[in-house]
Amino acid sequence: MQETPKGDRLHIALFGRRNAGKSSMINALTGQDIALVSDVAGTTTDPVYKAMELLPVGPVMFIDTAGIDDVGELGALRVERTMQVLNKTDLALLVIDPATGVGDEEIALAAVVRERKIPLLAVINKADVSSAPLLDLTQWGKTLDCPIIVTSAVSGLGIEKLKQAIIQAAPDDWEGQPLIGDLLQPGDTVVMVVPIDLAAPKGRLILPQVQAIRDALDNDAICIVAKERELRSVIDNMKRPPRLVVTDSQEFLKVSADTPPDVWLTSFSILMARHKGDLSTLAAGAKAIDDLKPGDSVLVAEGCTHHRQADDIGRVKIPRWLRQRVGGDLDFTWVSGGDFPTDLSRYKLIIHCGSCMLNRRQMVYRLSVAREQNIPIVNYGVLIAWLHGILPRALRPFPLVASLFTDEQP
Incomplete structure (x- = not known):
């Protein structure tokens, strides 16, 4: 940056x-x-x-x-x-x-x-x-x-x-909670799983990845960055297990299988949910995913206006996974940038991006609008972890939020 x-x-x-x-x-x-x-x-x-x-x-x-x-x-x-x-x-x-x-x-x-x-x-x-x-x-x-x-x-x-x-x-809390630094002690090792695919910007990492690396280094932790295919080899060659593995949410299933059960695992998107807004609200919204029925309206909100790839996470992959989950089509609406509707009454669920391009005040406002209208809201990382059946594990680094769930998640 x-x-x-x-x-x-x-x-x-x-x-x-x-x-x-x-x-x-x-x-x-x-x-x-x-x-x-x-x-x-x-x-x-x-x-x-x-x-x-x-x-x-x-x-x-x-x-x-x-x-x-x-x-x-x-x-x-x-x-x-x-x-x-x-x-x-x-x-x-x-x-x-x-x-x-x-x-x-x-x-x-x-x-x-x-x-x-x-x-x-x-x-x-x-x-x-x-x-x-x-x-x-x-x-x-x-x-x-x-x-x-x-x-x-x-x-x-x-x-x-x-x-x-x-x-x-200036308000003391405008920055929100740390991104990752408070989860680590000096000398801890964190492995960050960074896929390099068509969606990865050429010559650089995406913003949450860069910010997580910097925050870990600022707190005297050791960072190892690897692609998803190399994760198991990286962990096998370490003298002691890492304190934490952070992955791109789209690789949750493979990374969960390759990460020892006693090692903390989460995603960049979930870290951003805590840093920019309220992880408890976004995690609680996951329970509404299994209440969706064919024909329900779903709002997908993206904070940026990036160029869409052929297999875009918000416009292709997540809609496909949800259609498979509910067994039929859903009525999706997409908004991006600064757009966010004030009347959410028609939606059964709101799915939000990681909000790396929004400031915390804007994300907190959106969460408050959803809460006031009693519309459940999740972000990409929370939704993907729920669909893969690993959300309780992905929330283990955050005990208060993890207490919302049990290991009997369907």
């Missing part, structure tokens, strides 16, 4: 009315002219993303959004897209022009942000040209029930103070 992936950055979104100075504020915070700035209201029509480093937080993703006061039919669609950004927002900045002050739009947005339990900072922009009395600024902070920082994106007034406020307001 040449840089921190988008899904592993703290997402900081800027909201506010048209011409409040959101784009100028992005430029001031990043120290770059990366957002289009104009005196014409409504210049930003779609969310714009900018990655940067903000120490000591580390890698962050700033999101510039359209105005919350946009008008007309097209404006309403822009506002809707702006509000959808909240699904992935870890920290919200509400940019306010003192000439217009705090109105219904700002109050409504602040209420939604609080309901979502997202940290919020109110940022007064254009302080260098404002004549608003200090009393008004103080009252605005009380009205919005959040800290307020006075700035000027043009002159740089208060920008360093705003950066410090962002650092202090």
Whole structure:
């Protein structure tokens, strides 16, 4: 990896009315002219993303959004897209022009942000040209029930103070649980099974594999990387068994057969389920797989928009396995990228990818929507392990989650 992936950055979104100075504020915070700035209201029509480093937080993703006061039919669609950004927002900045002050739009947005339990900072922009009395600024902070920082994106007034406020307001849990490091002790050996097939990107490994290797090394563990055909030979030649074997989920059955029963086994997808969301929810959803009947509707959600291979896991293999399991056809719907329906009522099951391209807040939001509508949800790794009858084993490294199951799994 040449840089921190988008899904592993703290997402900081800027909201506010048209011409409040959101784009100028992005430029001031990043120290770059990366957002289009104009005196014409409504210049930003779609969310714009900018990655940067903000120490000591580390890698962050700033999101510039359209105005919350946009008008007309097209404006309403822009506002809707702006509000959808909240699904992935870890920290919200509400940019306010003192000439217009705090109105219904700002109050409504602040209420939604609080309901979502997202940290919020109110940022007064254009302080260098404002004549608003200090009393008004103080009252605005009380009205919005959040800290307020006075700035000027043009002159740089208060920008360093705003950066410090962002650092202090950043939620402690935005990164989620470790990917693999907490499962290993220094000196432990982990074998990572990485198939090299048509779906493997030429010259590199896929993101979860790279991240797992790095996290293991950061925790002073020893990594051995092998293809599925070499796993048994690797283990046979080791002086002592590995602490853990991690495999691509599509090779679960062969890898399970070649891994000694007393060695922990799981998959990259299951590790991502714990790291990015809630493994308990995704594991519990597996029990709904055997309740599927021919004709049921199933939603398959993919966080990225990669080129589809002839035997694509989400669009070919999993549908084929499920049809074989239920003994008939199923009604599949696929969504990818940032798309995820808010009304899930027609679906009997949601199958999600490993979410390596989504940030944790976005994945947690999707899980919460499924829970609220009582629709079971699994991810690729959990589903494949269940279909192969080895999910309890694949969850053994996570005792609290494994307790949801017994060895009598069909």
